[in-house]
Amino acid sequence: MKxxxxxxxxxxxxxxxxxxxxxxxxxxxxxxxxxMIAAAAGVAVGSLYRYYASKEELVSRLYAGNYAALxxxxxxxxxxxxxxxxxxxxxxxxxxRYFDDEWDLARFLLLEQHAGLRGYAGPANPIxxxxxxxxxxIAAGDIRPIxxxxxxxxxxxxxxxxxxxxxxxxLRTPLGDIAEQIAATIWAAIAADQRGAQ
Amino acid sequence: MKxxxxxxxxxxxxxxxxxxxxxxxxxxxxxxxxxMIAAAAGVAVGSLYRYYASKEELVSRLYAGNYAALxxxxxxxxxxxxxxxxxxxxxxxxxxRYFDDEWDLARFLLLEQHAGLRGYAGPANPIxxxxxxxxxxIAAGDIRPIxxxxxxxxxxxxxxxxxxxxxxxxLRTPLGDIAEQIAATIWAAIAADQRGAQ
Amino acid sequence: MKxxxxxxxxxxxxxxxxxxxxxxxxxxxxxxxxxMIAAAAGVAVGSLYRYYASKEELVSRLYAGNYAALxxxxxxxxxxxxxxxxxxxxxxxxxxRYFDDEWDLARFLLLEQHAGLRGYAGPANPIxxxxxxxxxxIAAGDIRPIxxxxxxxxxxxxxxxxxxxxxxxxLRTPLGDIAEQIAATIWAAIAADQRGAQ
Amino acid sequence: MKxxxxxxxxxxxxxxxxxxxxxxxxxxxxxxxxxMIAAAAGVAVGSLYRYYASKEELVSRLYAGNYAALxxxxxxxxxxxxxxxxxxxxxxxxxxRYFDDEWDLARFLLLEQHAGLRGYAGPANPIxxxxxxxxxxIAAGDIRPIxxxxxxxxxxxxxxxxxxxxxxxxLRTPLGDIAEQIAATIWAAIAADQRGAQ
DNA sequence: CATGAATGAGCGTTCATTCAT
DNA sequence: AATGAATGAACGCTCATTCAT
Numbered sequence: 001m002k003x004x005x006x007x008x009x010x011x012x013x014x015x016x017x018x019x020x021x022x023x024x025x026x027x028x029x030x031x032x033x034x035x036m037i038a039a040a041a042g043v044a045v046g047s048l049y050r051y052y053a054s055k056e057e058l059v060s061r062l063y064a065g066n067y068a069a070l071x072x073x074x075x076x077x078x079x080x081x082x083x084x085x086x087x088x089x090x091x092x093x094x095x096x097r098y099f100d101d102e103w104d105l106a107r108f109l110l111l112e113q114h115a116g117l118r119g120y121a122g123p124a125n126p127i128x129x130x131x132x133x134x135x136x137x138i139a140a141g142d143i144r145p146i147x148x149x150x151x152x153x154x155x156x157x158x159x160x161x162x163x164x165x166x167x168x169x170x171l172r173t174p175l176g177d178i179a180e181q182i183a184a185t186i187w188a189a190i191a192a193d194q195r196g197a198q
Numbered sequence: 199m200k201x202x203x204x205x206x207x208x209x210x211x212x213x214x215x216x217x218x219x220x221x222x223x224x225x226x227x228x229x230x231x232x233x234m235i236a237a238a239a240g241v242a243v244g245s246l247y248r249y250y251a252s253k254e255e256l257v258s259r260l261y262a263g264n265y266a267a268l269x270x271x272x273x274x275x276x277x278x279x280x281x282x283x284x285x286x287x288x289x290x291x292x293x294x295r296y297f298d299d300e301w302d303l304a305r306f307l308l309l310e311q312h313a314g315l316r317g318y319a320g321p322a323n324p325i326x327x328x329x330x331x332x333x334x335x336i337a338a339g340d341i342r343p344i345x346x347x348x349x350x351x352x353x354x355x356x357x358x359x360x361x362x363x364x365x366x367x368x369l370r371t372p373l374g375d376i377a378e379q380i381a382a383t384i385w386a387a388i389a390a391d392q393r394g395a396q
Numbered sequence: 397m398k399x400x401x402x403x404x405x406x407x408x409x410x411x412x413x414x415x416x417x418x419x420x421x422x423x424x425x426x427x428x429x430x431x432m433i434a435a436a437a438g439v440a441v442g443s444l445y446r447y448y449a450s451k452e453e454l455v456s457r458l459y460a461g462n463y464a465a466l467x468x469x470x471x472x473x474x475x476x477x478x479x480x481x482x483x484x485x486x487x488x489x490x491x492x493r494y495f496d497d498e499w500d501l502a503r504f505l506l507l508e509q510h511a512g513l514r515g516y517a518g519p520a521n522p523i524x525x526x527x528x529x530x531x532x533x534i535a536a537g538d539i540r541p542i543x544x545x546x547x548x549x550x551x552x553x554x555x556x557x558x559x560x561x562x563x564x565x566x567l568r569t570p571l572g573d574i575a576e577q578i579a580a581t582i583w584a585a586i587a588a589d590q591r592g593a594q
Numbered sequence: 595m596k597x598x599x600x601x602x603x604x605x606x607x608x609x610x611x612x613x614x615x616x617x618x619x620x621x622x623x624x625x626x627x628x629x630m631i632a633a634a635a636g637v638a639v640g641s642l643y644r645y646y647a648s649k650e651e652l653v654s655r656l657y658a659g660n661y662a663a664l665x666x667x668x669x670x671x672x673x674x675x676x677x678x679x680x681x682x683x684x685x686x687x688x689x690x691r692y693f694d695d696e697w698d699l700a701r702f703l704l705l706e707q708h709a710g711l712r713g714y715a716g717p718a719n720p721i722x723x724x725x726x727x728x729x730x731x732i733a734a735g736d737i738r739p740i741x742x743x744x745x746x747x748x749x750x751x752x753x754x755x756x757x758x759x760x761x762x763x764x765l766r767t768p769l770g771d772i773a774e775q776i777a778a779t780i781w782a783a784i785a786a787d788q789r790g791a792q
Numbered sequence: 793c794a795t796g797a798a799t800g801a802g803c804g805t806t807c808a809t810t811c812a813t
Numbered sequence: 814a815a816t817g818a819a820t821g822a823a824c825g826c827t828c829a830t831t832c833a834t
Contacts, residue, residue: 606814606815632817637815637816638815638816638817639816639817640814640815640816640817641814641815641816644815646814699827769814
């Protein structure tokens, strides 16, 4: 009794995922009822449970999937560059653009960490990608010999913080517009050779 | 039937606040039911409402009050120092120790910004304090002429990110132990005079 | 785990309405919890909210809907008669029988006026119907030239009072049995021609 | 710690009763919390329970007490007159004025019948007073030989209905202004001698 | 398979009642 | 006697989950 060909159809699963993602980003996962997701996807509530055993699974699978995908993208971006500085700069630019282009998804992944990160043990992970590049950079003498995790916080922290500023209205510029400035500043922070900062 | 001669514990209000703070930090405010707070505080549900008119008020009063207090502390710390570098280093150290000493409170304030920052319009604000020091530092020529908000993200981001790493078990060291390393790195990132980074 | 093959009873909505009506009549709407209605209807609490958005809506829809229906019935009864006296007598008889036949509904509508009448602004309204017949009767010279509202109180008051006596056990006769006596007495009260009272 | 001589004092009991009565009339007993009564009376909540074992007792004692007092007044009014017609007219006038002068109390008695009349078994009772006068009147041949309770409904019903009209804004005149009209109409309804109606 | 009406545990909140002071 | 902070059962309502169709 729903409809014979209501939406352009497409796989139920994909419609559910897209609707859920959008709503989670807009309102937070906890504040999004399952019936609301079903309605947004043009699907019956019961159908949600054919693809996900519970709401928790929907949230965490959505989180983990996109988190891993982001890690893969980031890894490809890094591999496409030669040299620690170029790798880090490319990653910084990529993350900034990711926030600009995938605002909903990025907010869901990076700002709603309580629900998602708890118990995430996926194989690939954006943080690990960055940390590995840094470890290699330190070994190569490109980065000063500080604790790799501190250096990672130095790289990721400013970007996430800028995104947070943007999420709460403190910053109005697209992150892409300040990506190079951020990248340069980050490099100045950790580069072994200080002249490289200029 | 609760306690025989009197609550052996301290003031109800304080027990409520402490219990709420801990649970909010652990699970997020949205995911913490009032009955759970009451149970953790060893108090009846109704008693929560003698001190706070609603859950929302409990969350936002806890947030706003401590957020403003943190800002004041931070301002005093900054004023006690001479020179941009010393001010920033002292602030970085203070925030790191704040995380170590007031783990619950700091996590609640700095990691759960969704619930708290929405509609926070307090007069003092930790971010503003840092941003002002940076603006003065730029004017004084101590900091390179980058956008103050970017520099602020550069200062706060790494610390918050390190705290996040610690909250999710990635980092095990107390933040105080790496505070100087963080401060030095931050300074290297934004200092006008690159030799100052060493 | 409730029923094996299906509710053996009728439509949920009707069961809810009937249960609510009975309880409202017996104890008053304010003193009737939603869970009590659900239990009486043999339905889960949540199901109440599929049909009514709130308790207030349940009360007022039940009230308004039946109040308007009663007004329509009363109007039809009145139109079927010729002459003021016959119209009033028919209405009196109808209301008396209404109390006898729809005891719960009539008590709810006519005795619990607090919750229901507040803000009721329906188009049709039993009081208005009676008042209009009386106004016409006065204009026709059938009824003495008293204030129409006083005459209306004269017509409705005794019936409602008799119903109240019955509700509190003072009167045991069905109202239908004394309807003609009441109608005759009412007519004696307001008729222009006193011989008409006999 | 409350106050040394806050209000002009006076017996606690009386202050409680007065405050409760006013609030019950204004908002209904069910919607009036005990703490609100205590605050209005300038008394601690606990003190309410020194005088009344429960809220229910407070409501019903207040109801019964005033109900009985009204009955006594009505009886005195009736006794002060000679003849059935004069007795009924005086009672009608008294009840009308009672509504005008003691609006709160009258509303409480009239509209809170669920809470009050349920199980009221007081010795004196306004209805009984009226019914007795009518029974005597029938025996004396002043009133037509109809069922006394029907005649009682005939006398009380119109007045209560007029008061209800007034409570809900349909009638704006003070009841005292239409008391004689009501009394005359009532008499016309039940008088044995129809010429008496004029 | 997909549906969506039905469920009921659990939420935030209120308030009649108690009891140490 | 009087107090009022503390209690906790019960309220109106939500929503993750199930299952007959």
